[in-house]
Amino acid sequence: MRILVVGKGGREHAIVRALALSPQSNEIHAVPGNPGMQKEAVCHNLSTSDREGLKTLVAQKHIDLVVIGPEAELVEGLADFFRQLGVAVFGPSEAASELEASKVFAKDFMNKAGIPTAGSVVVKTVEATMSAAQAHSAPYVLKADGLAAGKGVFVCKDLDELKLAATDLFENKKLGTAGESALLEQNLDGWELSLLCLTNGESYQLLPLAQDHKRLGEGQTGPNTGGMGTVAPLNVDQALMEEIENLIVKPTVAELGRQQMVYRGVIFIGIMVTRDGPKVLEYNVRFGDPETQVVMPLLEGDWCEVLASVANGEMPITEWKPLHTACVVMAAEGYPDSPVKGVAISGDMNGSTPSSYFLHAGTDKNADKEWVTNGGRVLNSVGLGSSRQEALDNAYKQAQFVEWPGMQLRKDIGQSVP
Ligand code: AMP
Ligand code: GLY
Numbered sequence: 358m359r360i361l362v363v364g365k366g367g368r369e370h371a372i373v374r375a376l377a378l379s380p381q382s383n384e385i386h387a388v389p390g391n392p393g394m395q396k397e398a399v400c401h402n403l404s405t406s407d408r409e410g411l412k413t414l415v416a417q418k419h420i421d422l423v424v425i426g427p428e429a430e431l432v433e434g435l436a437d438f439f440r441q442l443g444v445a446v447f448g449p450s451e452a453a454s455e456l457e458a459s460k461v462f463a464k465d466f467m468n469k470a471g472i473p474t475a476g477s478v479v480v481k482t483v484e485a486t487m488s489a490a491q492a493h494s495a496p497y498v499l500k501a502d503g504l505a506a507g508k509g510v511f512v513c514k515d516l517d518e519l520k521l522a523a524t525d526l527f528e529n530k531k532l533g534t535a536g537e538s539a540l541l542e543q544n545l546d547g548w549e550l551s552l553l554c555l556t557n558g559e560s561y562q563l564l565p566l567a568q569d570h571k572r573l574g575e576g577q578t579g580p581n582t583g584g585m586g587t588v589a590p591l592n593v594d595q596a597l598m599e600e601i602e603n604l605i606v607k608p609t610v611a612e613l614g615r616q617q618m619v620y621r622g623v624i625f626i627g628i629m630v631t632r633d634g635p636k637v638l639e640y641n642v643r644f645g646d647p648e649t650q651v652v653m654p655l656l657e658g659d660w661c662e663v664l665a666s667v668a669n670g671e672m673p674i675t676e677w678k679p680l681h682t683a684c685v686v687m688a689a690e691g692y693p694d695s696p697v698k699g700v701a702i703s704g705d706m707n708g709s710t711p712s713s714y715f716l717h718a719g720t721d722k723n724a725d726k727e728w729v730t731n732g733g734r735v736l737n738s739v740g741l742g743s744s745r746q747e748a749l750d751n752a753y754k755q756a757q758f759v760e761w762p763g764m765q766l767r768k769d770i771g772q773s774v775p
Contacts, residue, residue, distance in 0.1 A: 358661055359384045359419050362398065363405060363435065364426025365391045367686075367718030367737040368646035372424055372660075373398045374716065375653040379661035386418055393706075393717020405430050408438060420444055422665050425622075428504060428643050432458040436622070445668035449642050450619035453558075456640040460500045460509075460540050463640050470612035472605055474637040477542040486523040489541045490516060498542040501526055503535030507571075507583050507693075512544070547631035548775070549638065550591060551648045554606055555663070558613045558620035560672045561606060565590035565655050567648040568774045573693060575769045582693045583734060585686045586770030588745060589651040590677070593775055601628065601635050609640075621668055650716055650737050651682040681748040685738045685756055685770050689719065690763025692733035700761050702728040702735070708758030713740045713751040715758070730761060745771055 360383055362373050370393060376385050377397035388411070390400030403410045414420070423439045425431055425448035434451035455462045467474045475498070480486040490497055497519040501509035509532060511522035526536035553564040567589040573579035605626060613620050625641035625648070644652075653660060657676040666673040689696035696719070706715065706728050716739060719732020736759070740751030749771045756766060 358421050358665065359386070360422045360424060360661070361386045361388060361415065361418070361420045362390070362424045362426065363388050363430055365389050366426070366646055366732075367716045367734060368644050368649040369426040370394045370716040370718070370737075371650040371653050372426060372644070375656070375660040376424075376664075379659045381659065381661055383661055384418070386414070386420065388414070391717050391720065392722055393715070393720050405433075405435060411438070412442060415439070415442055415444055422447065422668055424448070424664055424668075426643060428454065428457050428641060431642055432504065437619075440619075445665060446621065447664045447668040448622045449624075453613065453618035453620045454642045456624070457642040458504055459502050460639070461502050461538060464540060466612060466616070466640075467637055470608040470615075472608050472612075472637055473634060475543040475545050477540040479538055480523070480541050481527065481538045483520065483523045483527055486527075486539070486541055487516070487520060490519055493541065493543060496544045498544050499523060499526070500540045500542055501532050501536040502538045502540070503532070505532050505535045507581060508532065509535060510581070545629040545631050545636055545638070547629045547636075550593075550628050550630065551587075551645050552601065552606070552626045552628055553645060553648060553652060554610075554624050554626065555667050555672070555675070556610055556613065556620055556622070556624055557667055557670050557672050558618060559610070561610050562672060562675045563602070563606065564623075564652050564675070565677055566593060567591070567645070567651050569645065569648060570767060570770055573688075573765070573767075575767050580693055582688070584645070584647050585688070585767045587645075587647045587651045587684045588748065588771040588774055589648070589655060589682050591775050597630065597635065605635060605637060621670055623667075647684045647686055647734075647737055650684040650739055654678075654682050654739070654741055655680055679743075681742050681745045683740045683742075683745070683748040683752040683771055684716075685740075685752045685766055686718070686734050687736040687738060687756060687759075688734050688765040689730045689732065690765065692765060696730070696733040697763060698729070698731050699723065700730045700763065702730065702759050702761045704759035706759055708755070710751065710755065712742060712747075713738065713755035715739070715755065735761075735764075745774075
């Protein structure tokens with residue numbers, strides 16, 4: 358099979374690696390890909406807005422399957438574009454991608470389907486926000502409607518903080534059009550999990566549960582990030598799993614069908630497990646980053662067959678290995694606000710063990726062919742093991758193969774995860 362993977366981060370490197378390990382002899386291409394995946398994929402330096410260039414690439418390389426990693430491209434209708442060329446695509450349509458592109462749309466979708474989620478109201482001005490807050494109590498959760506690369510949710514401890522956040526969105530336009538409207542939402546207390554489900558819009562398969570660590574600092578302190586580390590699977594009881602499936606997953610897939618959305622891909626459901634049961638925080642219309650890095654190695658089978666089957670509108674039966682995985686993100690100095698790029702990475706970038714390896718998220722080579730940092734999340738250190746602890750130990754040992762000035766890494770990944 359000839360496969361094109363769209364994207365350039367650690368998630369896409371995890372996908373490329375999983376496809377390269379397939380027993381089928383695959384030819385893998387990436388747009389644009391990253392320098393760390395060049396052993397496994399041919400990278401093409403094309404912009405995803407260059408539709409003519411993509412069309413030529415698909416024709417010249419006889420691409421059979423396209424796998425789209427990032428949300429921005431899905432929201433721009435890239436899956437529809439490739440489908441119109443007659444290629445099988447793993448990734449939902451532009452219409453279905455509204456589930457991630459608009460928090461207001463997603464909330465409306467959940468309410469129509471009776472899916473448990475925080476109560477909310479739509480607000481568009483500072484005055485409306487402060488007046489709606491009268492009906493809530495602290496902490497106040499304000500969520501920008503549009504795509505904001507993880508920066509659109511403000512959990513405010515009091516009304517002063519809420520006013521600052523609302524002013525930033527509506528008056529200072531800090532998030533541009535993404536912040537023109539927002540949800541003021543009931544705060545949910547509990548613990549979070551990431552559930553990925555393969556779906557063809559009619560049926561689904563659950564992937565093993567994962568947990569991300571979103572804050573930069575140990576002990577859930579510091580600013581929110583794209584995610585500093587993950588572990589999988591989680592150890593949750595059967596009753597909770599049944600609640601999640603019956604109250605959240607089945608109604609979600611049924612509502613996709615009712616709204617006749619073309620959905621062939623993965624839906625990522627961010628869930629808060631509260632005292633009143635599991636509630637949906639958000640939908641993402643793509644694989645999570647860094648959830649993908651820990652979920653992919655757990656498949657008992659061939660990701661190439663699984664992704665192709667979903668892209669063709671079928672639903673494979675998936676089985677999972679009795680393995681544990683951990684991913685520790687190694688981030689650049691200054692991440693998440695202003696990561697320092699171009700810093701030389703020393704050590705053995707090819708270092709790996711039978712139970713650990715690096716995935717590249719934000720690396721590059723400089724003029725002297727040295728590896729340098731080139732993004733916020735630079736490397737993902739992945740460990741496998743027969744227990745959570747063994748997987749974590751392997752991931753942390755792997756991380757020691759390299760270092761660079763200012764590197765940030767949380768040492769407490771997986772410590773308070775069920
Ligand atoms: P989201 O992008 O909607 O997942 O929100 C990002 C993060 O904000 C989540 O992972 C939660 O930690 C937090 N968050 C979002 N909504 C709520 C809520 N209603 N109550 C408490 N925390 C929330
Ligand atoms: N790890 C969270 C996300 O991918 O959005």
